[in-house]
Amino acid sequence: MSLQICVGEYMASDHVGTSLSAAWLPTIRTERFVTSAKDGTVDRSPDQVPFIDTEILWTNPDSDPVYTYVSIQRAPRSLVTSTPNQLALMDGWSSDIGASPSAALPVGDGGGNSIRTMMVRSYEAQIYTRTFRDYDSAIVYVSPGAVDPGETLHFRYRCLFSTPGVWRSPLQPMHLAYARWARLRLFTRPAVTGGIA
């Protein structure tokens, strides 16, 4: 039996003991695994087409503010294209924090992978050429910011496919795009800036 004592932020005390609060310990809060919906043969796509589209909604259950950061783990990707067509898989994310947050639709401005090979001038007859490229799995860390107790974080992620620029019908065409999957992990650490108030 312990004496319950008065504690400040990021601590807890009861008859069992006095402890660091859950909000003090940096840890993972939630995880989201999502597979690509459109892997395989692709065609001309001047507008971005979502291959992966997912989101996290998380409400801070603690009595202290926490600082959030999200790890976006992208799967190894594969692109195969034929001259002179360009294939691109672009990443985008957005976030909003508040009582009822609504993050904007992510556009593909967060990096990505793209290939293109041009073997002949645009007015010359096509020749056969295929380019193969695999891109390793990789993480990107994003910091949406501090979430007060009871507030909610809305985090959105999309992987978008497009074919920027010119498009010609190739000789023996082969156009493949594999985004495979993505895994989002939401971590928190205490939202302290210098001294604790």
Add this chain to the structure above:
Amino acid sequence: MAEVCVTRHTGITDGQLSLEPWSAPRIVYEALYPSGADGDVTQTTTLPGKLMIDTGIVSWTNGSPLDAMIRVWIDRGARQWQTSNPNVIQIRDRLTYAIGGQNPAVPDTTSVYTGQSGGGLDCGANAAAAPYVGIYSEMEDPQVHEEWLGPIPPGDVLRVWYRCYLWTPPPWSSNANAGSPVHTAYVNSMFLRLMAFPTQDESVAG
């Protein structure tokens, strides 16, 4: 006399209250594993291919009285490869793990893999079936792959095993680049880092 008991994230030694090391995130293992097979590449059209990096089984025992979570970072070195028309080089790697007494599965990359990179250009052959002249070179930035493993109960062991292989997806032309084949690959290294994260002492509800 009234007493104040404390969480297992803290300790009391000779009347002094202190924080225990497992109350904070910390690096519990890190090591650099250089590639043992960088350089020239020959026809390797059968999976898993040529073994480049093998960490063997790396183990970590949770010596704390609370569960631990482990963040694994596979920090791949910069990779360079060079292939001749029409051949392609592909590098695959895989991490396996086990929590408890058993050993992780052998990280064979034949069907399941963690990462994959590589590439090449196929621009065909002339009427005599000799591939056109053409060499494809690439250097890829280092990339980090992350895993989040656990909880690992007190006293339990986490074992991880990483391997990196290289192969040349078929078909393979032995007279590539108009009869002057050039094929090289450098995966350089992998830096393995295990970071232990604290978990809440649930005996104190606050």
